[in-house]
Amino acid sequence: MKLHGYYRSSTSYRLRIALELKALEYESVPVNLLKGEQKGEAFRGRNPFATVPMLEAGGRDRAQSMALIEWLDEAYPDAPLLPSTPEDRYTARELTYAIATELHAPLNLPVLKFLKEEYGKSQDEVGKWYRHWLAKTLVPVEARLAQLGSGDFLFDTPGIFEVVLLPQLYNARRFEYDLGNSPHMTRIETACLALETFQRAHPDNQPDSPENGPEKV
Structure with a gap:
């Protein structure tokens, strides 16, 4: 997995915590929001939302932190992030x-x-x-x-x-x-x-x- 994010982006931070709680290995790929790197043609071509985080996983580029967190919980059910009842x-x-x-x-x-x-x-x-x-x-x-x-x-x-x-x-x-x-x-x-x-x-x-x-x- 590759996590494209910015160090103090709250949504990137969310996903890092989720990945760590699930003990999933990932590579961090910094995207400098202050320099507008997320708006570049290359990044926007992969993620039309032009936002972070973007997670390369399962053969595709995935965006939107809450959707990503729920996908992680479904795709990697060990150490669930949601309670059982x-x-x-x-x-x-x-x-x-x-x-x-x-x-x-x-x-x-x-x-x-x-x-x-x-x-x-x-x-x-x-x-x-x-x-x-x-x-x-x-x-x-x-x-x-x-x-x-x-x-x-x-x-x-x-x-x-x-x-x-x-x-x-x-x-x-x-x-x-x-x-x-x-x-x-x-x-x-x-x-x-x-x-x-x-x-x-x-x-x-x-x-x-x-x-x-x-x-x-």
Whole structure:
């Protein structure tokens, strides 16, 4: 497998976690979003969405992180990312898709660039936008976790919810979102980051991270 992605792209981060939890070997192929490499003719010809991640697997190029995660769970059923019972699968999906569907669209890089370039918004204004939409979804996610009495993970082991939660909290910290009132999410985050699987998937440990080379992006 070859994973085409960007080190701090939340969707690329999701897929790295999923691959690590399933103990699947893959080669990282960096795509620099800030330089627009995903918009190049060669990449767009393979992935019409011109987005990351793109996974070369099973004889084809595959896009869209949530579809990829579910495909991985079906194609490689060991270490499942979804729980075994319908009720637990519903709970995992409710929380996972709240983050994946409500937050990615208004907070991804093209939207933030559009706010700056087309509407002349400052970085402070973009940050305010980012934190507003984070709160709209993360506050009820935290409330649901409190209702469920979640522990270190949503269920016994990390799964699809943690796959999606950890990258969003990484970005929340980048944009100075206050997680002080989110004890359940931050407890899950701490428990996940203590695991080698999550450490290997972390943006700081990717080949295109500025932490691993002289080039700043």
